[in-house]
Amino acid sequence: MSERHDVTAVSGGSASDYLSKMGPSWVAGAIAAGPASMASLVTAGASNGYTLLWVVVLSAVAGALSQYLAMRLGLLTERGIVGVVEDHLGEWWAWVLVADVVIASGVAQLVIMKTLASVSATITGVSAWVWGVVWALVLALGLAGRGYRFLELAAKLLVAGVVVAFVASLFVVPVDPGAAAAGLVPSLPADSALVAAGILGGAVHITLIVMHSYTMRARGWTGEDYGLATFDVGVSMLGAFGVYSVAIFLVAASVLSDPSLSTIGAAQALEPVAGANAKWLFLLGLGGAAVSTLGGNTIVPPFVLADKLGWGTSVADTRYRALLAAVALLSAPGAVIGGAVLSQLVLVLALGTVGTPFAIAVVLYLLNSDAVPESNSTLANLGGLALLLVTGTLAANFVVSQLAGGVAPLAGVVLVFAVLVALATLGLVVQYVRAGTRPA
Template sequence: MKNYLKELGPGVLVSAAFIGPGTVTACTLAGVNFGYSLLWALILSIFSCIILQEMAARLGVVTQKGLSDNIRAELKKPVWRFLALALIFSAIVIGNAAYEAGNITGAVLGLQAVFGEQQFRLLNFDVNLWSLAVGAIAFAILWIGNYKVLEKIFIALVILMSLAFIITAIVVKPDIAEILNGFIPNNISTGILGVIALVGTTVVPYNLFLHASLVSEKWKEKKYLKTAKIELIIAIVLGGIVSMAILVCGAASGLDGVNNAVDLAEGLKPVFGDFASWFMAIGLLAAGITSSITAPLAAAYVVKGCLGWQTDLKSVKFKAVWAFVVILGVFCSSLKIQPIQLIQFAQIANGILLPVIAIFLFWVVNKTSVLGNYKNTLTQNISGFIVIAIAIFLGAKSIYTVL
């Protein structure tokens, strides 16, 4: 067990990245609006996430390069390389900068649920003190620039988040028979938007870049491929269980008119006391902080790969990228600015990017020149094809929703 715990890291960061405020809200609303009936969609989400992230991890360990580095190397024609890298750069860097405000705000909602709102006046603006505090925490953790330290911090936050949501799910005393029925797809068309939301918040484009880079930082030899795969599966399944726990809380609450996890926490208070609301708030805080750290980190890795930088976590250029994302997020969150146009652009770009990256990943992990004997097997190709079909559907829906 001690040896296994030493190998925890990249997979945990991936699960921490996808369980952000957006996932918490999507799972909460799915539970409130559709009861337990969409639990099967989370199984689909976990399956899809494991398939794509395993390919990214294998690519990172074998090539010792990130996904964007491999894209630069494999797209030989300058025009195609420029278009691909421009799309990736726009979607991940600008997209993550836009979403960072939401990540920080999610953590702030958790703090406000426990400690209340704290504001101060600055140049005729009401500035949220909690937004500055969360941003400072994210900045300080990233500034350390030590991968092993980052791992330990994330593992602690993920354990805290997992315990918070799972304990809340137990406290609300759900109906076990209804939970089991929720794993059987019934009347899919009724909750199709909920299904899209659940899969879309779990299968995240930037996680593919983040994971490939992180495994190349941690494991330098191919003999660790099995370890990386096992660690990934355990971490993502744990993340899926946390998502299910959040959905169960929403379903068991019996509430109407819930817009986010804080509303759910407040709604649970009269029935289950402060325990449920406290655990829900702590879980949301941990989810917000982890996402507010992983989003800037992923953006920095993408820029590093797109521009061909030979740098490490402590380099000035690398720090400048994630610092820009964090500072923009803090600015928008603290002043309650909703960067709608940026977010809409990010949604469209990510809607295009998810299937494109999934297809590229599928293509590159089938190349003998890149992975040799570690290229995809027939089973992996069939699974990958199914996930790519899901990615195309999600991407088209994302673009259609915005437009």
């Protein structure tokens, strides 16, 4: 464990040096900048115009804060989060965290594969099921064969390309600067709570929080890299993810008026109102976002499972390599799932969001315990508690929305998952109070 104390985010190197070395938070940004987030942004812009721009900006800030807390835990312990939980909270809590992550990321894996296969089929005319097999093989060979650094490089290139595509689309749609500026003033129109929750839920998500300690370990970062890691979070989440979100939202708010459009439908709807260039830029951006999200999401279940089982979390361990290949190949059937993509992406956000408060509670607990060599600051704790309150509210909104039409199978799955995670979060709070861990 690192013996470094009073680390600060401003020490350790120049901006140019940091730019050449950053990486782990870009993998998290690649997952955040995915089809589910895009669906929420398109729906928000198409149904409310520029009104919810302030929520879009807030989501980037909240996402960066959650990544910062996860980064801090990873650097100060220099271990994967599941192993830290097992040592300091117990094996049962470690399994709860693993189950939470695997369920949320597993469902997301299938639906994101469906989105990617659909986009690929729309662009090429080749059947979606063929693309499902192709992309699953690409994932298996790329990740299991090349390992984490391959994913990180791909994430940087894809996220940068996606941001460029959506920023470029702003130049071919008529954005109203005055109305956009007015959208920075907080207001919440009627019937917009759920879509606002979706926007925030895409940035503050259990998979992003849990995976960060593992990606930093893959890079060999320690407490000595605190400044670099903080810079990495800022450029990826506040910078790239923030620009991505704002650009998509402004495009949707400027030229779309049908909140029922799917992400692919939104791209197709752009052609008659903004020209073919806007359509193809949007489609290419959607495809890149789906690829980067699918790749990042694939590594999450193997990370937590391998850590819990005491295996290595790199391709040097053949067991971990086999887990990576299995998760990649098992995503192929997602391409042939029936139903509307948009509603399924909402379910992905719902499951992820109801699982997120527990992950945040775990991180805050550990950052205020003897698991780390220095206490969390009051400001960091206040930010973490604000995140816990926001994500708890988002989770409740998602559950209510799923149950609004009666307890259908999908709503039932979300409800059961939400109740179990809520009980686990409450139990963790009770354990923290009883343990009397040292205050910040």
